[in-house]
Amino acid sequence: MAAQSLYRKWRSQTFDELVGQEHVVQTLRNAVIEGRVAHAYLFTGPRGVGKTTMARLLAKAVNCLATDPASRPCGSCASCVAIAEGRAVDVIEMDAASHTSVEDAREIIERVQFRPAEGRAKVYVIDECHQLSAAAFNALLKTLEEPPDHAIFILATTEVHKVPATILSRCQRFTFTRHGVAATAEHLRRIAAAEGLELAEGVPEAIARAATGSMRDALGVLEQLASFASGPITLDQVHSLLGMTAAAEVQALVEALLDGDAGAALRAVNGVAEQGADIRQFTRDLVERLRSLLLLLASGDHGLADIGADELRLMEGWAARADVPRLLAWVRIFSALDFQLRTTPYGHLPLELAVVEALVTEPQATASGEVARPAPRPAPVPSRPTPSRPTPSRPAAHPVVSPPPPRVEAPEAVASEQAQLGAAAPEPEPFVATAPVSTAAPEPPPPVARSADAAAANADFTVLERVIDSWELIKRDVRPLKRTIEALLKDVRPIDVEGNTIVLLAASTFHKTNIEQPQNREIVEAVIKKHLGAAYAIRCTIEAKTEARDLRGQIREARKDALVRAAMNIFDAHIVDIEPEE
């Protein structure tokens, strides 16, 4: 595939060349230098962030012929070159997606017993390892239990929850993160310069933003642009390739919002609509901008806000004129629009209404009791539509993070959670006040059952996460009450919450039976109540449930994603729905 070739060509050949993942590089490099490379690694993270590149670097490092361990992999010795060219017999790369049978895994086992032919170590790189069959996993597990000295397994996966716990526990695990816009843009600039490609200002950032953290995708886009561009690559070309709206229009709208100028804001929206641009994409770009601005203002951290070098000055200028409560309200208003824009028969009307709504809405008092500066003078509101209850939104692909749904926890649990957060103030209800005005258009009925399920799942997993966080303390507090239970609890861990019941995974029937004896159960439940501030029953199971692929299971997994967690924390939000990627 042509789009892949730049990525291949510029694949890092040494640890120094690698972009991002500094935490992984540091640890692996030290392991190589100190000669304590583990027998099994698991690299997890989204696609295109460098997992297999890192696996190859490690494979090279352990077989590199450079005399100084600190300079391994050197990228130039016979071994490094052979691995880079994919002809090293001691480095076996397989894609589990196409090798899922138990025979393949057996073959690995058989081969692993032989000493390496040329290098010091035999390295197995198993990509998308979550796709191995259960039987193949078992075969692999046996090898991992007693790996030959010369064997190193590097497993990579985008879906770590599908990897059995028995395998996980035998691997040193590294989580790979998405590349930031600035780092990706910088890398694109370097490669473009080396390839003799000229990029107009803002192009690397636009590509980086569209690639959402995947270097492979970013280089794929650059490659496509290079293939049809004669002369410098312009922003317009990027936008027409990616269907993105010109940053200038988004910029004009943000300016107008900051000025409180409803006329200018509506003109910007209409300008975009008249060009026939995708209003949904425009709104997403707007939300992305506002989000960056919010993160910059709230944290003062350019890295967190993921702002490219080209727009730092612009964003800082905006930040000086913005305030957190207004931005928070705007992000909420505009991010709730996606679903409406997809279903409305009224074109860009929902966006126009949202713009007006954004400018007339008084931001809520902040948590510290400060009231934000007053909103600009109300603009005239089109009279046609009547405000109505916001529809539970189902916006873009990926986990859909939205304001908290109605809580289903017992009132005392809610109260204690607030107490814990130090938010003794009356329950804030920012979402009612700042909710988007919905269109007058008839909308499909809200997915009530689904959102109720989502609310229940979110409530359960919130409790579960608190139990997990407190588990060590709970065990500690059980100890003085009854040491034998504390001893039993060492082999028990919380794995689920179902309403008012906490489900514990016990190592054996012995553990389960003893913990569930009424007098023992009462002790554990009492300590849990002390830590959570609410009463929960406990139930033991000896079988870890496989992850359900229903909504509940998906929400559970989505909550583990760092980006989703960040969004939930920033907006005090919960996941209301999950949509398949389009």
Ligand SMILES: [Zn+2]
């Ligand atoms: Zn080398």
